[in-house]
Amino acid sequence: MKHNETISLLLNRKSVRKFQETVPDLETIEAIVRAGQQAPFASQLYSVVYQSGGKYAFQAPLWFLICADIHKLRLFMKRRGWEIVTNGVTLLLFAIQDASFMAENMVIAAESLGLGSCFLGECSTNANRMRALVKKHHLPKGVFPVVELVMGFPAEEYPPRPRYPLDFTLFKDRYPELTEEGLTQAMAQMDDGYRAQGYYKNQNIKVKTPGREDTMSFDEYGWTEHISRKWGQWEPSPDKLLEVLKEQGFAFSEEDE
Amino acid sequence: MKHNETISLLLNRKSVRKFQETVPDLETIEAIVRAGQQAPFASQLYSVVYQSGGKYAFQAPLWFLICADIHKLRLFMKRRGWEIVTNGVTLLLFAIQDASFMAENMVIAAESLGLGSCFLGECSTNANRMRALVKKHHLPKGVFPVVELVMGFPAEEYPPRPRYPLDFTLFKDRYPELTEEGLTQAMAQMDDGYRAQGYYKNQNIKVKTPGREDTMSFDEYGWTEHISRKWGQWEPSPDKLLEVLKEQGFAFSEEDE
Numbered sequence: 001m002k003h004n005e006t007i008s009l010l011l012n013r014k015s016v017r018k019f020q021e022t023v024p025d026l027e028t029i030e031a032i033v034r035a036g037q038q039a040p041f042a043s044q045l046y047s048v049v050y051q052s053g054g055k056y057a058f059q060a061p062l063w064f065l066i067c068a069d070i071h072k073l074r075l076f077m078k079r080r081g082w083e084i085v086t087n088g089v090t091l092l093l094f095a096i097q098d099a100s101f102m103a104e105n106m107v108i109a110a111e112s113l114g115l116g117s118c119f120l121g122e123c124s125t126n127a128n129r130m131r132a133l134v135k136k137h138h139l140p141k142g143v144f145p146v147v148e149l150v151m152g153f154p155a156e157e158y159p160p161r162p163r164y165p166l167d168f169t170l171f172k173d174r175y176p177e178l179t180e181e182g183l184t185q186a187m188a189q190m191d192d193g194y195r196a197q198g199y200y201k202n203q204n205i206k207v208k209t210p211g212r213e214d215t216m217s218f219d220e221y222g223w224t225e226h227i228s229r230k231w232g233q234w235e236p237s238p239d240k241l242l243e244v245l246k247e248q249g250f251a252f253s254e255e256d257e
Numbered sequence: 258m259k260h261n262e263t264i265s266l267l268l269n270r271k272s273v274r275k276f277q278e279t280v281p282d283l284e285t286i287e288a289i290v291r292a293g294q295q296a297p298f299a300s301q302l303y304s305v306v307y308q309s310g311g312k313y314a315f316q317a318p319l320w321f322l323i324c325a326d327i328h329k330l331r332l333f334m335k336r337r338g339w340e341i342v343t344n345g346v347t348l349l350l351f352a353i354q355d356a357s358f359m360a361e362n363m364v365i366a367a368e369s370l371g372l373g374s375c376f377l378g379e380c381s382t383n384a385n386r387m388r389a390l391v392k393k394h395h396l397p398k399g400v401f402p403v404v405e406l407v408m409g410f411p412a413e414e415y416p417p418r419p420r421y422p423l424d425f426t427l428f429k430d431r432y433p434e435l436t437e438e439g440l441t442q443a444m445a446q447m448d449d450g451y452r453a454q455g456y457y458k459n460q461n462i463k464v465k466t467p468g469r470e471d472t473m474s475f476d477e478y479g480w481t482e483h484i485s486r487k488w489g490q491w492e493p494s495p496d497k498l499l500e501v502l503k504e505q506g507f508a509f510s511e512e513d514e
Contacts, residue, residue: 100357
């Protein structure tokens with residue numbers, strides 16, 4: 001496989017959950033966000049709010065909220081004598097992509113400056129968290145939180161986490177029928193990989209299963225079990241999230257507009 | 258502002274729309290996608306389909322379709338005795354993010370290998386395009402196209418495109434009231450920047466405005482006008498996109514499930 005310094009940086013990245021106390025300076029923050037801005041975008045449908053010098057998730061000294069933003073779009077369109085007519089689903093799809101491209105560039109820029117980071121996706125499943133972020137940071141209509149990102153100088157070191165085999169990810173010409181054997185291999189690569197790193201055992205993390213007996217030991221518990229317990233129990237109703245998204249100006253039916 | 262090789266790479270990236278004929282080899286393709294996989298993810302809710310050796314958009318010799326994918330999740334959850342109960346909005350939010358983080362890493366990895374690329378977002382606004390991609394590439398239920406990405410060795414060279422001023426993007430603690438002056442500056446930075454590069458004039462690109470008289474010359478036409486004409490005219494109804502998303506297993510109301 002081809003290698004160079006950037007590819008090594010990308011392949012060695014891992015999410016960091018233990019940080020030194022040193023607060024990254026403004027020059028560093030600005031370099032990271034400027035690099036984020038230069039990602040390819042549909043229409044720069046993003047904004048970033050940050051806080052530094054406190055203790056954020058995992059005691060990180062720096063926190064970003066990467067937002068989808070059509071507020072700025074609406075403002076300059078008004079100046080030019082236009083208004084947004086595009087439907088809320090298209091706006092949502094493009095705005096999440098723009099925000100995510102920027103967020104990933106920020107992760108890579110940070111990594112290159114010796115900083116570690118960790119995404120926090122809670123606001124995509126917990127409508128209360130999404131609304132609290134909207135209120136606390138005064139996000140206007142047209143703006144909603146896509147993902148939180150904490151950052152700082154790492155106080156832990158470990159190898160990159162496992163990923164699916166490439167042949168379970170990259171398909172030529174068409175999406176294939178996935179075989180039982182391919183599935184077995186992909187699950188094993190994830191589960192054995194996480195267990196070899198002692199990931200769940202060392203942190204004593206297991207997703208609880210209220211109403212189901214849980215007799216699984218950490219010798220058995222792996223990535224596929226952990227992920228299954230999340231998606232098998234997380235919020236069944238979209239209603240609360242749709243309500244916040246609608247409040248923020250992303251309506252999914254024509255009568256909502 | 259802090260600099261290093263990676264940050265220069267990120268800051269100098271630009272979308273490429275003219276390519277050499279050379280077809281990148283499989284080793285290169287695999288390096289790019291492996292680097293993509295190592296992005297931080299909620300649950301690896303992605304897949305990539307590719308085609309090479311033909312002539313794709315902008316005559317590029319290599320084409321990727323980056324997909325949101327909960328099909329693989331569903332398969333391994335079934336093996337583990339679980340089924341997905343999480344609502345379609347949460348699935349959509351996380352899956353687009355996972356696919357986008359991977360896509361942006363692929364763009365950066367490609368750039369580091371001397372390849373240029375360009376995202377094609379049509380499937381997020383054109384439901385027919387989304388459905389055609391689903392059919393042509395046999396995407397199963399649980400998988401939908403997020404963004405197309407063409408790639409190849411560049412046959413054009415120009416400076417990076419303008420972006421909003423940093424103070425119109427990065428906000429401390431809270432989203433501010435945006436001032437008229439700040440808006441004027443941000444619009445000028447984008448419009449003057451694109452005009453200085455002759456971007457629209459050289460390509461003779463203007464978004465048509467059926468039903469509105471268009472007397473604007475290329476000396477006036479800039480980024481904010483171009484973008485306004487898109488969002489001011491694109492598809493008002495979400496219905497067709499919601500229909501395809503629902504067919505692919507992302508339902509937005511409980512009765513749809």
